[in-house]
Amino acid sequence: MSRTSRIIIVFLGLLAGLFIVLIGSFGIDRALHVGKVLHNVHASSVDLSGRNETGAELALVALEDELSATPAVFDVTGTTLDLDPTTVRFDIDELRAAAAALDVGRDGTVIDQFRWWLVHIFTVETVPVHGSLDEKALSAVFDYWDESAISIPPFDGAVEVRGIQAVARYPNPGTGIDRPSASKTILASLLDPDRPIVTIETAPLQPNLGVGDIDEAVEEAQQMIGRPVVLSREDPDISVTFTPRDLASALRSQIVHNSPAHIQLSFDPEVIGAILEPASADLGVPPRNASFEVGDDGLVTIVPGRPGQIVDPELTAGALAVASRMPERTGRLPFEDAAEPEFTTEDALALNIKHLVSQFTTYHRCCQNRVTNIHLLADIIDGAIVLPGEEFSINEYVGQRDTARGFLPDHTIVQGKMVDTIGGGVSQFATTFYNAMYWGGYEDVTHSPHSYYFSRYPEGHEATISWPAPNLVFRNDSDAAVLIKTSYTDTSLTVSFYGDNGGRTVVGEQKNGRLHTEVTSEGDGTARKVTSSVSPRFDETEPPTEYTANDELLPGDEIVNVKGRVGWTVIVTRNIEYPNGHVETQEWRVRYRPQPREIEVNSCMIPPEEGQEPVPCPTTTTVASTTTTTAAG
Known part of the structure; x- marks a missing residue:
């Protein structure tokens, strides 16, 4: 084998070995980064390598904290302005960035x-980090910058009043x-x-x-201020006239920026309140207590109570805004509740x-x-209310x-004699x-029955009163x-008791010396029933x-x-029969004293007291048509 061949074989071996090493390293790296960022x-600026999803999110939270703690700097028309990221609620989407980092490679x-692994052994890949800002908070920042750094806001126009x-x-x-x-610029900067200084663009x-x-x-x-406006109410009758000068001083215009934008005209409640203040004492309505109204059928209805009321400046301003746009230029004067009545509708119902x-x-x-006295007494007691369990005393009530209240002198029985006293003669009321x-x-x-009997009163069940007894x-x-x-007329007096006796009603009168009573309504099973009797007269005394x-006198x-x-x-x-069948019997022994026979006689005709000598009667001698009276003996 030639030297060249050996070199080629060695080179190929090295390449194969290197490839095997790289493949092995890639496999090991992937095995080590299962579920982690590569x-x-x-x-x-945060290295997320080797972090699992939770670790990556925590690292990004730390990044958000760091960025939020560092103000950003902006240039607005030459004015440098700092922005605290928390002011606009700066927020990083950690979940999105962590998920993107896990997907890389x-x-x-x-x-x-x-x-990708081979390329990034020595190079870094940066995933984008997305964030968000609160639109309302950012708009408030822009409003402040517009005012403090630019100060050239558009003017929407207005309505002014001169005179x-x-x-x-x-x-x-x-x-x-x-x-x-x-x-966009602010979010990118945050x-x-x-944190470079970033220029903020402006626009017309x-x-x-x-x-x-x-x-x-x-x-x-x-139209609203040109002529007077009258606001009024009934019960009680009250009216207030607002002059053109009053209306002009209170008129306000405001731009309403909804769709479409427009000028809203109104009246200032504070100015209206100042206009009303001088007459406030006459404009208040006192509270009205609840009351009872009785019908001809004997049934009772409640007239509701009403709180005290005062003129409400805010509601009055609204009423003026409506009335001033109407051809008749009138409206209702609005009131608001003030003090509650002492006796409310709920109290009456209870x-x-x-x-x-x-x-x-x-x-x-x-x-x-005596009739004047009776009527005064009736007027004072009319409408009195006696609660369950309470006692009612005519004298205490x-x-x-006295004469200061209009009472007049009339007959009163004092120690068996008729004498005039102030407020006398009111036993008929009693x-x-x-x-x-x-x-x-x-x-x-x-x-207390009368000492003597009077036929205008029912025998036995009648009463007399005087002061203090x-x-x-x-x-x-x-x-x-x-x-x-x-209630009363010139010749009659009526006293009525209203309550609840299961609907049972008894009506009576004493007329021409005779008593007459009638049950006009029997009522239901919850009523207690009254019957009465008077015995024959006994123990008569001359x-x-x-x-x-x-x-x-002769x-x-x-x-x-x-x-x-x-x-x-x-x-x-x-006798009072109760719904459960029980009968309660009550008796009163009424003694009418004999009324003395009062006569005038000559002194000699008056029987002497025990131990006294009788007065001798005079003898009469007539001389020249003249009667002469001389004492006997």
């Missing part, structure tokens, strides 16, 4: 992969950041670890509105007052002082009757009230509150005679001032 693969056939005249300010173009280009900016838009807005503004339970009427002659309570089945805490007190022993209503000396003559009346006793029985 040798000499970078992402940006693994595409194509084995020969393609071997060729009471609307005036146009027309649009002008401006200069600002070329935002589509700048967004992804670059070297056109206004959103044209001359025609401004002219149209000026015409509308003049009282469970549903229907007329009992009612009683008595009659009297017209136009006496009304207080002392009796009427007592019978409404009595027939409603409510608990009688205390009452006697008094009339009852307790509401039902589950619902009691609403007391009073009236005593009370003498008054009148020596102008012996044997008399003047009868009060005829007198016998006295007697009756037993009043009230």
Whole structure:
């Protein structure tokens, strides 16, 4: 074998050996990098070689932290501006970059992969790193740069007011950041670890509105402020007139940049509030308590309460914006709720007052002082509410009757005698009230019948009051509150109790000396039923005679001032049948004193007190048609 042949064989052997070494090295490298990034693969400035997917992602997270901690520098029309990457929420897509790094060198056939491996033994392949920015945050940065570095924004135009005249300010173009280009430039700069100073491009900016838009807005503004606007409301009647000068001072124009952009005209609530302030005390509406309304059918409805209200400047500005565009230039004056009422609709509902339970009427002659007193008492008590379990005292509720409140003097029985007292003669109210309570089945805490019998009152179940005693007190022993209503005419008085007795209603009256009661509605099974009886009179007592000396009378003559009346006793029985069948029986022993016979007689006709001598009667001598009276003996 020639020397040349040996050299060729050795060379081929070396080549074969080298090839075998390379093939072996390639195989070993691939075996060592299963599931890992191949040798000499970078992402940006980070070497990802030999890292698995998680390791590559962590390395890229570290890169993001490093880039986010380093401000980027930009040149905007000669002004150098720093940008903190976190301000625009800079974010690297680590998953995408790690996946791309794992794919490098693994595409194509084995020969393609071997060729890539062979080329990159000493060279680096860098995969692209993608990132993102928050558009809203970036837009805010652009707004700031436009204002601080350029300061030539486009002017969209406006409507100004001079005096009471609307005036146009027309649009002008401006200069600002070329935002589509700048967004790409900033992202590329933030992804670059070297952080070079990058120039941000600018572009002309056109206004959103044209001359025609401004002219149209000026015409509308003049319509809004050119004539007065009146806002009003009812219950209570309130109206406010806004003059053209008021309207002009409050008019505001604002560009609305939705599609299409336009000028929005409105009134400033703060200015409107200042205009209303001087009259604010007259514009407030006090809270209204809930109340009860009774119908002719005896049913009770609730009139809802209403919070106190004050004029709302913001809503008023809105109402003006509407009314000022209308031909009639009027609108509703809006209010907002303020203080809540002391007695709310919910409070009224909770009282469970549903229907007329009992009612009683008595009659009297017209136009006496006592009638005035009765009416005053009725007015004071009308609308009183007695909660379940509470006691109601007429004297405590009304207080002392005095002339300051309009009460007049009239008859009152004091120690068996009729004397005038301020606020006297109101026992008719007490009796009427007592019978409404009595027939409603409510608990009688205390009452005092009259000393003497009066036919205008029901025998036995009647009552008298005076100040401070006697008094009339009852307790509401039902589950619902009691609403007391009073009404009167010149010759009658009615007291009504409203509550809930299962729909049962009793109506009564004392007329022409006779008692009449009627159950106008039986109600349901939850009602308690009242029946009553008065026994025959017993223990009758003849009236005593009370003498008054009148020596102008002849012996044997008399003047009868009060005829007198016998006295007697009756037993009043009230039975209350409850829904469970239980019957409660109550009795009152009522004693009417005999009313003395009061007469005037000559002194000698008055029976002497025990131990006294009788007064002798005079003798009469007639001289020349003259009657002379001399004492006997």
